[in-house]
Amino acid sequence: MAAPRNATGDSFFAWDGDVLIVNILGKPSACCDAIAKPMGTQLKVSVTATPKNGKATDHMVRFLAPLFGVAVADIEVVFGQESIHKQLRIKAPKKLPPVFTSP
Numbered sequence: 334m335a336a337p338r339n340a341t342g343d344s345f346f347a348w349d350g351d352v353l354i355v356n357i358l359g360k361p362s363a364c365c366d367a368i369a370k371p372m373g374t375q376l377k378v379s380v381t382a383t384p385k386n387g388k389a390t391d392h393m394v395r396f397l398a399p400l401f402g403v404a405v406a407d408i409e410v411v412f413g414q415e416s417i418h419k420q421l422r423i424k425a426p427k428k429l430p431p432v433f434t435s436p
Contacts (some may be wrong), residue, residue, distance in 0.1 A: 361389035402427030
């Protein structure tokens with residue numbers, strides 16, 4: 334049986350062992366870097382970087398790494414490097430932003 338295309342099911346995140354899979358709805362060219370509330374099966378993340386040649390995604394990964402207590406190299410962009418719709422795999426996060434623990 335083939336694996337489902339959406340590894341997170343009805344949520345914006347799922348665990349694969351010690352790897353956190355997160356679906357992202359990116360907002361480039363924002364006024365500030367911020368994590369907002371989930372929108373359906375995606376977590377909204379705004380970044381100040383402009384969406385040119387994947388630079389906003391690179392900036393997003395650098396913004397998110399310390400929030401999860403990991404190195405930039407521990408975050409893999411599975412798809413969406415040059416899209417607002419992306420999926421990240423975060424290896425063994427040491428902490429989680431509040432949006433992951435609040436109802």
